[in-house]
Amino acid sequence: NAGVTQTPKFRILKIGQSMTLQCTQDMNHNYMYWYRQDPGMGLKLIYYSVGAGITDKGEVPNGYNVSRSTTEDFPLRLELAAPSQTSVYFCASSYSPGSPDTQYFGPGTRLTVL
Amino acid sequence: KQEVTQIPAALSVPEGENLVLNCSFTDSAIYNLQWFRQDPGKGLTSLLLIQSSQREQTSGRLNASLDKSSGRSTLYIAASQPGDSATYLCAVGLSPKFYFGSGTKLNVKP
Numbered sequence A: 001n002a003g004v005t006q007t008p009k010f011r012i013l014k015i016g017q018s019m020t021l022q023c024t025q026d027m028n029h030n031y032m033y034w035y036r037q038d039p040g041m042g043l044k045l046i047y048y049s050v051g052a053g054i055t056d057k058g059e060v061p062n063g064y065n066v067s068r069s070t071t072e073d074f075p076l077r078l079e080l081a082a083p084s085q086t087s088v089y090f091c092a093s094s095y096s097p098g099s100p101d102t103q104y105f106g107p108g109t110r111l112t113v114l
Numbered sequence B: 001k002q003e004v005t006q007i008p009a010a011l012s013v014p015e016g017e018n019l020v021l022n023c024s025f026t027d028s029a030i031y032n033l034q035w036f037r038q039d040p041g042k043g044l045t046s047l048l049l050i051q052s053s054q055r056e057q058t059s060g061r062l063n064a065s066l067d068k069s070s071g072r073s074t075l076y077i078a079a080s081q082p083g084d085s086a087t088y089l090c091a092v093g094l095s096p097k098f099y100f101g102s103g104t105k106l107n108v109k110p
Helices: none
Strands: A004-007 A010-013 A019-025 A031-037 A043-051 A054-057 A064-066 A076-078 A087-094 A103-105 A109-113 B004-007 B010-014 B019-025 B032-038 B044-051 B056-059 B062-067 B072-077 B086-094 B097-100 B104-109
Touching: A004 A087, A019 A031, A019 A087, A031 B097, A043 A064, A043 B097, A103 B044, B004 B086, B010 B019, B019 B032, B019 B086, B019 B104, B032 B062, B032 B072, B044 B056, B044 B062, B044 B072, B072 B086
Parallel strands: A010 A109, B010 B104
Antiparallel strands: A004 A019, A019 A076, A031 A043, A031 A087, A043 A054, A064 A076, A087 A103, A087 A109, B004 B019, B019 B072, B032 B044, B032 B086, B056 B062, B062 B072, B086 B097, B086 B104
């Protein structure tokens, strides 16, 4: 039982490049989330999903896209990377028997856009 | 929109001291509140989850309380140790989303 895994751990992008951050959970959780954390700040919600095929925007969705074709996977796509997207990205999942329960986090992806 | 505030932003205490971290939120219609620990360069580890119907939760030297009516939660750490040094974040669950505070950075000096 690996929990929530994220790849890659680190990445450097040039302005205008695109990439996909991978997130997989093996706990059969129906809720999944993507957050970004800027230095010295809390986490801001980018996108979330309440189940396969269902996604919705969080607080800071601009410049990102997501899809959820399976329960296990929730990739985050960055199109046309900008320096403002330099951050640490965390994926999380949660079981939801009526309301979201404890969140479990992946180790994060540290992204730098130059 | 839910706003979550954590005070203080940083705290330095000598080993053995009892301490309290504070979390306040603006919308009291929450499902739950979760406290996390984050070590430098690492992900988040869940410490305690309090459901909206509960007043407190305890785990070892940690005790978290919740007062929905006043929009406040506290994390009490007893007999602090250098290994407790980390950033502590609270997250308020307002289904299906969670809203995070910016954290309290704790330093426990030997």
